[in-house]
Amino acid sequence: xxxxxxxxxxxxxxxxxxxxxxLDIPEGELVALxxxxxxxxxxxxxxxxxxxxxxxxxxxxxGSEVTDQPIKNRQIGFVFxxxxxxxxxxxxxxxxxxxxxxxxxxxxxxxEIKKKVHALLNLVQLDWLANRFPEQLSGGQRQRIALAxxxxxxxxxxxLDEPFGALDASVRKDLRLWLRHLHHExxxxxxxxxxxxxxxxxxxxQIVVLNKGHVEQQGSPSDIYDHxxxxxxxxxxxxxxxxxxxxxxxxxxxNSGLPTxxxxxxxxxxxxxxxxxxATGEGAQAILKDWQHLGxxxxxxxxxxxxxxxxxxxxxxxxxxQFKALQIDKGDKVAVRIRHAHWFH
Amino acid sequence: xxxxxxMPGFRPAIxxxxxxxxxxxxxxxxxxxxxxxxxxxDEFWAILTNQRVIxxxxxxxxxxxxxxxxxxxxxxxxxxxxVRYPFPGKRLFDALIDLPFALPTAVAxxxxxxxxxxxxxxxxxxxxxxxxxxxxxxxxxxxxxxFIGLPFVVRTIEPVLQEFDTAMEEAAASLGAxxxxxxxxxxxxxxxxxxxxxxxxxxxxxxxxxxxxIFIAGNMPYISEIVPLLxxxxxxxxxxxxxxxxxxxxxxxxxxxxxxxxLLQGWLRRRxxxx
Numbered sequence: 001x002x003x004x005x006x007x008x009x010x011x012x013x014x015x016x017x018x019x020x021x022x023l024d025i026p027e028g029e030l031v032a033l034x035x036x037x038x039x040x041x042x043x044x045x046x047x048x049x050x051x052x053x054x055x056x057x058x059x060x061x062x063g064s065e066v067t068d069q070p071i072k073n074r075q076i077g078f079v080f081x082x083x084x085x086x087x088x089x090x091x092x093x094x095x096x097x098x099x100x101x102x103x104x105x106x107x108x109x110x111x112e113i114k115k116k117v118h119a120l121l122n123l124v125q126l127d128w129l130a131n132r133f134p135e136q137l138s139g140g141q142r143q144r145i146a147l148a149x150x151x152x153x154x155x156x157x158x159x160l161d162e163p164f165g166a167l168d169a170s171v172r173k174d175l176r177l178w179l180r181h182l183h184h185e186x187x188x189x190x191x192x193x194x195x196x197x198x199x200x201x202x203x204x205x206q207i208v209v210l211n212k213g214h215v216e217q218q219g220s221p222s223d224i225y226d227h228x229x230x231x232x233x234x235x236x237x238x239x240x241x242x243x244x245x246x247x248x249x250x251x252x253x254x255n256s257g258l259p260t261x262x263x264x265x266x267x268x269x270x271x272x273x274x275x276x277x278x279a280t281g282e283g284a285q286a287i288l289k290d291w292q293h294l295g296x297x298x299x300x301x302x303x304x305x306x307x308x309x310x311x312x313x314x315x316x317x318x319x320x321x322q323f324k325a326l327q328i329d330k331g332d333k334v335a336v337r338i339r340h341a342h343w344f345h
Numbered sequence: 346x347x348x349x350x351x352m353p354g355f356r357p358a359i360x361x362x363x364x365x366x367x368x369x370x371x372x373x374x375x376x377x378x379x380x381x382x383x384x385x386x387d388e389f390w391a392i393l394t395n396q397r398v399i400x401x402x403x404x405x406x407x408x409x410x411x412x413x414x415x416x417x418x419x420x421x422x423x424x425x426x427x428v429r430y431p432f433p434g435k436r437l438f439d440a441l442i443d444l445p446f447a448l449p450t451a452v453a454x455x456x457x458x459x460x461x462x463x464x465x466x467x468x469x470x471x472x473x474x475x476x477x478x479x480x481x482x483x484x485x486x487x488x489x490x491x492f493i494g495l496p497f498v499v500r501t502i503e504p505v506l507q508e509f510d511t512a513m514e515e516a517a518a519s520l521g522a523x524x525x526x527x528x529x530x531x532x533x534x535x536x537x538x539x540x541x542x543x544x545x546x547x548x549x550x551x552x553x554x555x556x557x558x559i560f561i562a563g564n565m566p567y568i569s570e571i572v573p574l575l576x577x578x579x580x581x582x583x584x585x586x587x588x589x590x591x592x593x594x595x596x597x598x599x600x601x602x603x604x605x606x607x608l609l610q611g612w613l614r615r616r617x618x619x620x
Contacts, residue, residue, distance in 0.1 A: 088617035097520055098522075
């Protein structure tokens, strides 16, 4: 195990930021700490880094306890949300900083430092920016320089705080993939914090879902999406239709092929687990209110009647072709088939 | 056709600026220059090369520079304390910093002289422990100049420190830098331009200071006589041309020094990539 957290708790005044966090992160993983804002994910990252200290609990990095060690002894690389590049230094000097502040005995010769910095600049594909100052760079470039600077000291663990938070949507997409590939190349255990579930799904090999200072679930992206541990995870990751049985008409839910649950009474159904058929009269359970073209998928907005006469909106998604084949449009009545559901209390 | 500016009010604004500069700065200064021209070159040169005048220039500029340097360091520490650490009475302390701005300088001079004279509260102690007399010696001049210069330094450094991104310090620590390295390599370079501005302001103020200094200086010719006092002395003897001659040279020297500080600042900014 590369990173082990043991019963970490942190309190800010009356506010409990983290409550008894236990986490094992294997060597070489790229882990996303995912959760809504205020869930304690950044605090947890800063505790692992040593920028913040836990009230209780222990932190182990590479098998040795570092709970009381300051950040500079922990051998971690930290990439800050707003990069925190040294604005009075060139890109080159920024990356060389970690190499130049080493004690004389361990410090590399200046020519070797130069070689290493250029190697890092090539790694992040920005060698031509060596003599620029941070203020002259775009957001994406700053991000990559911050990463190169953190990697210069050859950290055993790389920590990134909202690495794509301050970037444009298009740059963000590119950088996500780039980070994933870079991680494959370097294979250094990395943790990044994000509130964007899509980002976590796309980049990480492991996701830790946090909520209100607790770990809700830890697992691979597929695990978390296909087998959410609870209602929070199910709703936070991807889109979900929530049916509360007892309040809503169970008639059509049963009719639509959904087995009655043995445990729990709230059904979470992914939009792509809902199938539609054109229907008339008795067979119709919903009306097609609207639909949107999302690229490869069509999202269909349906209205169905509740037991008490109210209307519920539900969403279904299907491939383009399938939607065309159905030949339905706004206002049409449809039959709903639920293929799969998760049941929660 | 005259091009219209994107910002409205260019003409009234520039007119106002020019009139103001003329009335308050340029016309009085040129009057001084004209007055000086009543002297022949030989007379002018004779006044300036007078041993007593040269000594007073040395006293003023050496004291002002050392006072500004000390105020620069102390001001930095005080600004740092005010920005970085919470402590009880911080507001009150913060308000006290500006007091030298408001106090009549003569009052400040008398108070300082009373305390630092050989049998004053602090002067007695310093004399006993270090064997150094402060008031009525050149050292007294430096003390008065530090007193009036300090607020300039604190007030110029404070906002820059407040804006300083502490994540840079955390980044330095994460890269293995110790506190001293972080301070020297990260914090200081970012604060230095502001510190230089504070230094320049404190220096300019100290060079022209009269009120507080004359009460503590002792005013011994050749030893602790400052230029402004010499000018007053000349005026009292109705030697107006002589007074303006000294004033003019003092102005030029101050201007050159301030210009040098400005150039240094510009160079620092360019070196640090802040264009």
